[in-house]
Amino acid sequence: MKTGLIMEGGAMRGMFTCGVLDVLLENEIRFDGAAGISAGAVFGCNFKSRQIGRAIRYNKKYCKDPRYCSIRSLIRTGDLYGADFCYRELPDRLDPFDRVSFRDNPMEFYVGATDVGTGSPVYHKCTDGGELDILWMRASASMPIVSRPVLVDGRLYLDGGVSDAVPYRFMESMGYDRNLIVLTQPAGYRKRGSVGLPLIRLMLRRFPAISGAMARRRDVYNRQMDEIDERERAGVSFVIRPPEPLEIGKIERNPETLERVYNMGRSVMGASILQLKRYLCI
Numbered sequence: 001m002k003t004g005l006i007m008e009g010g011a012m013r014g015m016f017t018c019g020v021l022d023v024l025l026e027n028e029i030r031f032d033g034a035a036g037i038s039a040g041a042v043f044g045c046n047f048k049s050r051q052i053g054r055a056i057r058y059n060k061k062y063c064k065d066p067r068y069c070s071i072r073s074l075i076r077t078g079d080l081y082g083a084d085f086c087y088r089e090l091p092d093r094l095d096p097f098d099r100v101s102f103r104d105n106p107m108e109f110y111v112g113a114t115d116v117g118t119g120s121p122v123y124h125k126c127t128d129g130g131e132l133d134i135l136w137m138r139a140s141a142s143m144p145i146v147s148r149p150v151l152v153d154g155r156l157y158l159d160g161g162v163s164d165a166v167p168y169r170f171m172e173s174m175g176y177d178r179n180l181i182v183l184t185q186p187a188g189y190r191k192r193g194s195v196g197l198p199l200i201r202l203m204l205r206r207f208p209a210i211s212g213a214m215a216r217r218r219d220v221y222n223r224q225m226d227e228i229d230e231r232e233r234a235g236v237s238f239v240i241r242p243p244e245p246l247e248i249g250k251i252e253r254n255p256e257t258l259e260r261v262y263n264m265g266r267s268v269m270g271a272s273i274l275q276l277k278r279y280l281c282i
Contacts, residue, residue, distance in 0.1 A: 005044075009040045009161045012059075014039030018059075021044065035167045050105065079142070121160060179237050183242075
């Protein structure tokens with residue numbers, strides 16, 4: 001049996017995931033492998049480095065800082081979330097990312113991004129939390145239109161959620177057969193068609209494969225949610241999700257809102273910890 005941790009993205013809905021992860025760490029729950037998409041990647045890396053409280057701490061501290069996330073950053077750099085601040089200054093100096101603990105933790109950690117040329121998901125195994133791993137995390141969380149495509153080894157990548165919002169199939173293909181899936185939307189949530197799709201196609205006309213993936217995104221996501229519900233009912237997967245819509249913005253300036261969503265994740269995971277231990281046979 002191989003145990004896996006699977007983390008959906010969702011921008012600042014990822015604060016819910018952060019609360020879940022910190023409770024898992026506090027209870028010494030370990031997994032053989034983990035996979036994160038978008039926010040699930042950039043926040044989920046703290047689970048491998050075992051840094052309890054880091055993600056909620058720096059998000060509350062810098063949520064109003066225009067270097068972290070702002071329209072000014074988007075206009076000046078092409079990235080809503082400032083790449084230099086988020087992926088260099090913050091992890092290297094302001095709130096250091098523990099690369100030694102990340103490297104020494106034997107848990108495998110994968111991040112998923114979308115290949116701009118094909119519109120398909122691509123996964124990278126992060127090993128040491130170094131420059132290449134951080135670049136893949138940035139690619140995984142680079143939302144189309146408000147982010148520049150990220151160049152890695154000669155190919156361009158964007159947000160992994162465009163092509164594979166919840167990578168349970170990928171983890172199952174890697175032999176992980178006992179998986180905790182952390183979602184950031186409540187039970188029954190399904191995506192609706194986007195009235196802005198023609199505008200999205202226009203803005204992404206240089207990247208037709210990404211435009212096509214976004215056009216398919218609703219159907220792909222909704223099918224994934226149906227399959228996850230089936231897996232949960234059958235006891236194949238253990239699912240943690242918010243009990244209600246999180247009501248938090250993709251750009252969230254209010255530290256109290258961040259704290260509220262984080263604490264909701266803590267509460268939901270804390271109430272389910274015994275059931276999870278039984279599921280994982282620990």
